[in-house]
Amino acid sequence: MSAKKVAPGSAPAPGAPFYTPVQEPPVGTALDTSGPVPTLFTPLKLRSLTLQNRFAVSPMCMYSADDGHLTDFHLIHLGAFALRGVALTIVEATSVTPNGRISPEDSGLWTDSQIAPLKRIVDFIHSQGQKAGIQLGHAGRKASTLSPWNRGSRSPYKDEIAPVEAGGWPDNVWAPSAIPFSPKYPHPKEMTVEQIDGLVESFQQAAERAVKAGFDTIEIHGAHGYLLTEFLSPQSNKRTDRYGGSFENRTRLLIDVIKAVRGVIPESMPLLLRVSSTEWMEYTGEPSWDVPETIRLAKLLPDLGVDLLDVSSGGNSSAQKITVSPYYQxxxxxxxxxxxxxxxxxxxxxGAVGMITSAEMARAIVQDNEEEGMVEVEGEHGQKTKADLVLLARQFLREPEFVLRTAQKLGVSVSWPKQYGRAGWPKDEEL
Known part of the structure; x- marks a missing residue:
């Protein structure tokens, strides 16, 4: 059979199981680099992975999976961001065990049948010349809860708990100690050492499946009050064995998980970690996980093979007190x-995350001031470089084309999808 003839510029994307023209350079790539380009639109390298810009889709729970299997909804939802220029799209929190899901409708990677739906998404993202990541985690004591639209006055069920008849598992919720997140959440069981060992193995096996699905990177979820956070915090971890008490003991499970995942993924694959940098419980005067402990942990991570630390906060206590501002995280x-x-x-x-809603703020966070001098943003003078990558969630829900809009607002000419090329904004047009 003779090879199909295609017009110049219509070569199919390599490796895609469907036809789409190759996007070269990838959408969101700065086209004119003869002059200064904001750091936001310069490449970022993590091991063998190169991102053409500094935008990433932060993992977002959609509560739309079928027994842990992603669906067509996720293909459209996640593919939209890759199509519009996001360099790295990270799949939502994906549980390594069935009882580690936040809700019955959460993503999972505890069985091989969950690989194919993920690979379909990865294949599309790759067909656009973009990169795909997945966040692996376990919800701990915040598991077996109802999706947001099934809570409150609209729900026939009590509190936040997803009962068995709603697909939940309220009697099989794990935590480092038998302390519920709040009275409205399931009462967890303290994990045995055997269960802890099994959990590490589950992370390892899920990482192996993620590699088979074709992901370019993995992020370990150690934030937002889920299981790994619960072990880190002296507020939720009251154990007296080798997993509780001292900083070394409270970080032991996380470090074991990092080692297990790093040990089964390719050397060339970058490994990311998300942490809650503080519980926002300092006001109590009691020990809690805070910024100094995060910094202490961060200094250990390079030797463990972690390539990027994604810095978030909160989520481990219903009594947290946060003074919210655009730069609070x-x-x-x-x-x-x-x-x-x-x-x-x-x-x-x-990586920086949280309330990044404007082109100017995104630019300022990653701007390499050593190259282009200090920047002034939203009235703040002498803004220092805060991070190397910006991760956005709700802003991408509001504006899936946020990368393209940001480029237009900052005066950066970037590539558009070939199929959408006629829709680009005229140069210097204000949005």
Whole structure:
């Protein structure tokens, strides 16, 4: 059979199981680099992975999976971001065990049948010249809860708990200690050492499946009050064995998981970690996980093979007190980044997340000030570089084309999807 003839510029994307023209360069790539280009639109390298810009889709729970299997909804939802120029799209929190899902409708990767739906998504993202990641985690004591639209006055069920008749498992919820997140959540069981060992193995097996699905990177979910966070925190971890008490003991499970995952993924694949940098419980005067402990942990990560620390916060206590402002998490990312560079650990990159809603803010967070001088953003003078990558969630839900809009607002000419090329905004047009 003779090869199909295609017009110049219509060569099919390599490796895709369907036809789409190759996007070269990938959408969201700066086209004119003869002059200064904001760091936001310059490449970022993590091991063998190169991103053409500094945008990533932060993992977002959609509560739309079928027994852990992603669906056509996820293909459209996630594919939309890759199509419009996001360099790295990270699949939502994906549980390594059935009882580690936040809700019965969460993503999972505890069985081989869940690989194919993920690979379909990865194949589409790759067909657009973009990169795909997946966040692996376990919900711990925040598992077996109802999806957001099944809670409150609209729900026939009690509190936040997903009962058995709604697909939940309220009697099989794990935690480091038998302390519920709140009275409205399931009462968890303290994990046995055997269950902890099994959990590490489950992370390892899920990572192997992620590699088979074709993902370019994996993020371990150690944030937002889910199981790994619960072990880190002296507020939720009251154990007296080798997994509780001291900093070394409370970080033991996370470190074991990192080692297990790093040990089964390719050397060329970058490994990411998300943490809650503080529980926002300092006001109590009691020990809690805080920024100094995050920095202490961060200094250990490069030697463990972690390439980027994704700095979030909160979620481990229903009594947390947060003073919210546009930079309330971004500033902490900057503190961690500065501390690492002061220790000579500049090789591990930092990701910033939370309330990144404008082109100017995204630019300022990652701007390399050593190259282009200080920047002024939203009235703040002398803004320091806070991170190396920006991860956005709700803003991409509002504006899936946020990368393209940001480029237009910053005056950066970038590539568009070939199929959408006629829709580009005229140069210098204000949006």
């Amino acid at each position: 971004v500033d902490i990312a900057g503190q961690v980044r500065d501390a690492l560079r002061a220790e000579g650990e500049g090789g591990m990159l930092i």
